[in-house]
Amino acid sequence: MPAAQPAPLTLVPPAADAAPRTIVDVRNLTLTYQAADHPVYALSDVSLSISKGDFISLIGPSGCGKTTLMRVVADLEQPTSGEVTVNGMTPEQARLKRAYGYVFQAPALYPWRTVERNVMLPLEIMGLPRADRQQRAREQLDLVGLSGFERKFPWQLSGGMQQRVSIARALAFNPDLLLMDEPFGALDEITRDHLNLQLTRLWLGTRKTCIFVTHSIAEAVFLSTRIVVMSPRPGRILDVIDCDRDLPRERTLDIRESPEFQRIAHRVREGLMEGHSYDD
Amino acid sequence: MSRSTMPRPIMAPWPLVMLAAPLLPFAAQDGAALYLPQLPVALALFALTVATILARRLPGSALGEALLLLAGVAAAYAAPLLLLNQGNALAQAGGLWIYVAGATLLLWRVLALLAGIAGPVRLAGPALFGLALVMLWEILTRGFQVPTILLPPPSLVATAFAANAADLWDDFRQTVLISVLRGYLIGCGAGFLVAILADRVPFLARGLLPLGNLASAVPVVGIAPIMVMWFGFDWQSKAAVIVVMTVFPMLINTLAGLQSADRIQLDLMRSYGAGYWRTLAMLRLPCALPFLFNGLKINSTLALIGAIVAEFFGTPVVGMGFRISTQVARMNLDVVWATIAVAALTGSLLYGALALAERHVTAWHPSFRKR
Ligand SMILES: Nc1ncnc2c1ncn2[C@@H]1O[C@H](COP(=O)(O)OP(=O)(O)O)[C@@H](O)[C@H]1O
Ligand SMILES: [Mg+2]
Numbered sequence: 269m270p271a272a273q274p275a276p277l278t279l280v281p282p283a284a285d286a287a288p289r290t291i292v293d294v295r296n297l298t299l300t301y302q303a304a305d306h307p308v309y310a311l312s313d314v315s316l317s318i319s320k321g322d323f324i325s326l327i328g329p330s331g332c333g334k335t336t337l338m339r340v341v342a343d344l345e346q347p348t349s350g351e352v353t354v355n356g357m358t359p360e361q362a363r364l365k366r367a368y369g370y371v372f373q374a375p376a377l378y379p380w381r382t383v384e385r386n387v388m389l390p391l392e393i394m395g396l397p398r399a400d401r402q403q404r405a406r407e408q409l410d411l412v413g414l415s416g417f418e419r420k421f422p423w424q425l426s427g428g429m430q431q432r433v434s435i436a437r438a439l440a441f442n443p444d445l446l447l448m449d450e451p452f453g454a455l456d457e458i459t460r461d462h463l464n465l466q467l468t469r470l471w472l473g474t475r476k477t478c479i480f481v482t483h484s485i486a487e488a489v490f491l492s493t494r495i496v497v498m499s500p501r502p503g504r505i506l507d508v509i510d511c512d513r514d515l516p517r518e519r520t521l522d523i524r525e526s527p528e529f530q531r532i533a534h535r536v537r538e539g540l541m542e543g544h545s546y547d548d
Numbered sequence: 549m550s551r552s553t554m555p556r557p558i559m560a561p562w563p564l565v566m567l568a569a570p571l572l573p574f575a576a577q578d579g580a581a582l583y584l585p586q587l588p589v590a591l592a593l594f595a596l597t598v599a600t601i602l603a604r605r606l607p608g609s610a611l612g613e614a615l616l617l618l619a620g621v622a623a624a625y626a627a628p629l630l631l632l633n634q635g636n637a638l639a640q641a642g643g644l645w646i647y648v649a650g651a652t653l654l655l656w657r658v659l660a661l662l663a664g665i666a667g668p669v670r671l672a673g674p675a676l677f678g679l680a681l682v683m684l685w686e687i688l689t690r691g692f693q694v695p696t697i698l699l700p701p702p703s704l705v706a707t708a709f710a711a712n713a714a715d716l717w718d719d720f721r722q723t724v725l726i727s728v729l730r731g732y733l734i735g736c737g738a739g740f741l742v743a744i745l746a747d748r749v750p751f752l753a754r755g756l757l758p759l760g761n762l763a764s765a766v767p768v769v770g771i772a773p774i775m776v777m778w779f780g781f782d783w784q785s786k787a788a789v790i791v792v793m794t795v796f797p798m799l800i801n802t803l804a805g806l807q808s809a810d811r812i813q814l815d816l817m818r819s820y821g822a823g824y825w826r827t828l829a830m831l832r833l834p835c836a837l838p839f840l841f842n843g844l845k846i847n848s849t850l851a852l853i854g855a856i857v858a859e860f861f862g863t864p865v866v867g868m869g870f871r872i873s874t875q876v877a878r879m880n881l882d883v884v885w886a887t888i889a890v891a892a893l894t895g896s897l898l899y900g901a902l903a904l905a906e907r908h909v910t911a912w913h914p915s916f917r918k919r
Contacts, residue, residue, distance in 0.1 A: 344815050364821040376812045380834050380912040389830070393820045423917055 291445055291477045292318040292341055297350035299336055310336040312502035314350070320444075323471055323478045325488035325495045327536060333503025334481040335373070338447050341479065342370050354445070366394065368445040369438030373453060375430035377422035377437075384409065384418035387437045394441060408436035411470065428452075428459040439470075446478045453483065461521055464490055468519055485536050489529055490519060497539035507539040556610055559657055563601060566624075566650025569594065572643035575636035582636070584643065589630050593623040594647060601654065611669060614661040617654055618676075624651030625680075628687045638691040648687065655680055700882045705889060708882035715871065716890055723855050723868040724894055727783040731790025732851040736844060738791065739798025746799070747806050748824070757803075760796035768793065772858040781862045789858040794847040801843030805836025838913050841906040848898040852891060 294316045301308040311333045318324050326334040339345040340352055343359035354362035362368065369390075377386045387405040396404075409415055412432040422430055431451055438446060452460045468491055471478055482488050488495050489511060497507040514528040523529055573581035574590050584591050600620030607613050624647055628638055638644060655676070662673040682702050688694070689701040696704060709716065746753035772789050779785035809832050817827040859869025868887050875883040907916055 342819055344818060363819060366821055368819070370816070370819045372812050372816065374812055376810065376816050378813065378831065378834070379917075380910075390820050393817075393822050393826060393830070421912060421917070423912075423914075 289320045290317055291320050291322070291355060292316070292479070293351070293353045294337070294341070295351040297337070297340065297352060298348050299333070299340060299345065300348045309502035311340075311347075312504045314503070314505055316496060316505065316508075318477060318479065320477055321475045321493075323480065323491055323493045325492040326479065326481045326498060327483070327485065327488045327495060328498030328503075328506075328540065329500055330483075331503075332498040332500035334498060335449055336503065338370075338449055338479060338481060342368060342447055344370075366390070366441060367443060368447050369441065369443040371431075371434055371438045371446070371448040371451045373449045373451070375422065375427075375434040377430055377433055379422055381422075382418065383414065383420050383422065383425065383433050386422065386433055387440050389437060390441045404440055405436075408440050409433070411439065412436045412466065428455045428463070431455065432463065435467075444476055446476050448478065449481045450483065451480075452487070460484075460487070465521060467491060472518060485533050485540075486524060488536060489515075489532050490521075490524060493517075495532075495536055497536060499540075499542075506542060507535075509535055509539070556613065556661070559601075559604065560653075563650045563654040563657065565653070566594075566597065566647050569643040569647040569650070572646065573641050574644045574647075575631050575638060575641050577636055581640065587631065587636075589634070590627050590644070593627045593630075596620060596623045597647070597651060597654075610661045610665055614658045614665075617658050617661075621651045621655045621658065621680075624648055624654075625683045625687060628691050632690055639693065641691075645691075648684075652680070652684070697879060697881055700885055704882050705885040708880075709886040709889065712883055712886060715866075716886060718866050719868045719871050719887065720890055720894070722783070722864070722866045723786075723859065724852070727786035727855045727858075727867075728790065728851045730783065731787035731855065732794060732847060734787060735791040735794030735851070736798045736847055739795040739843070740802050740840070742795070743799045743802030743806065744828075746803060753803060756799065760800055763792060763796050766792070768854055768857045772854075773861045775858065776862040781864055785862070786855045786858045786867075790851045790854045793850045793854045797846050797850065798843040801839045801846075802836060805839025806832050808839065809835040837910050838906070838915075841902060841910065845899055845902050845906075848902055849895055852895050852898070856891060 294314055297311055297314040298309075299311040301310055314333075314337065316324075316337075326337065328334055336345060340347050341354060341359060343363040352359055355365075355367050357365070357367070377383075378389070381389065384402070384405050387408055388401040391401040391404060406415070406418065409418060412435055414429060414432055414436065417425065417429065417433075422433065425433065431454075435448075435451065438448075452463050455463070464487060470476075471491075478491075480488075480491060482491075493510070493512040495509040495511060496505055497509065498504065499506050509532060511532050514532065515523065515526075570584045572583075574584050574587050575582045584594060597620035600616050600623075604613050604617055607616055628644060628648060631638060631641075631644070659673050659677060662669060662676070685699075686701045686703055689699055694701075700708075742756070746756055768789060771792055772785075775785040775788040775792070779788050806828075813831055813835075814827065817831050822830070855867075856869040856872070859867040860873050863870045868891055871887045872884050875881070875887070910916060
């Protein structure tokens, strides 16, 4: 694995080869939870292919299976039927090779570890030497704007800072695939805008493949190359919207006022409403 | 009293009941009641206490007021002891007892003031409270001439302590340093290891937990004679009793602690491809630490009780339980109380040391953390 991260703002040119490499491939995925009294059809016949460097947002009402889909990709949940490959491997092989970094809905920091040692956790598990671990942790904390907080404990930080620590932790071992489950869901709008900007810069700088779950249409349009609109009971994909054609890759917050942005947002909203009408 | 002082809560009026004390006798000699003016020593002490109450706003700080009032309390507690030494009888001395009661209420104020002060002074509060209890014990048992068989005054216990120091040390070594320490370490260690095993092998947990409830319901007095028959008179039988008493509290606490990690924290470890042992060491055991300390603290008291009770059922001629059972039979209650004091002190110190260690090791836990 490469030891150094590219600097956050260097632009990596789009891959020269015509057919971009598929990183995540989901085919006819169905997952049914066996709840106490009745089965829950969390995902039904979901197919999705994600290429290297994509930024995919999953959007949809609560309970439509966004988290479940991510957890299947991460090998934290077993599908009932269907095929999933990650980097051409089974999710389990990919997990054991540490192919992805997962940012959970809650920061899930360990309270007995300092901020820095939380970021060092995956590196410790991978057996990196101490000096390397520390250097990488500092780099990642710097990247998410948390230099100077290395020796603090998680509970001494605000919610937004804690979530940034958990992003730094997911980035620390430089995985090519980032899975983020509503990482900014619990934050106020200002902090959220700020982190969106940081995240899009980070993505541009590193060209990681990202799968991002959100409830916010604006957030989805702002960040994504493609938006996957889902609907519940059973969870399935309603629409996949391409944002890359109409919006530039390098985005600033004021792009949200542009007509292209509004048009895509409108289409996402339509899709979500269509999903809702199925319920009633 | 024009000095500007820090705002302090005003004193509740209850200590002022002592102003009624001079109306009643302070002592009796040869059947004749004596009043305050006839007892110069008592008069001087009483005046001192009243003076400290009147002057309480003079010191500039809460600590100053606390120290001043403390002097008043000390004077009140000294009064009955001095009167007793002059050959007075105090059982009918209503005035004196009102004075002592008022001073005890004054002590309440002192403790409240100390509790409000930041820093190590706070620790003085509990110590003073304990000291006051011992003082009252001394004053009341001697003042009302409680038979020493029922309850000897602390001074008598202290004398017995000094006179029997060598024996008490031998008992302490046999009971605490040998039986308790070994039994405790074996019991807690076994409980911990079995918990790890039961965590790996779930059916073991299902089988062991009901057994644990059963074992903790068995009374010590029931198993102690059996263990003495099995393992002989020496420390082995005591350690066996302790193991039976401590292994299940430790097992149950450890199991609960291992279950206490969040699902999301476990998922995180899984996402790193961490295996069972690594997850145990890096996540589940740290999460379990508060539970482990809980088990260790409960067991520290159980172990002491177990060893002492077990010694009633056979022991080499040394040990705290042995001492208590033989000295009760000989009516040497002062030695019994001295032994009880050693046991109580040992238990408190053990518990305190564990609590300190817990504070240090789990400083991150919500019950200890400071921003
Ligand atoms: N472990 C589980 N057991 C049973 N039902 C579950 C479980 N996890 C999620 N579900 C159900 O599956 C559905 C999809 O859940 P989830 O993927 O968390 O949705 P989302 O993240 O889109 O809100 C919901 O109806 C939820 O109640
Ligand atoms: Mg979710």
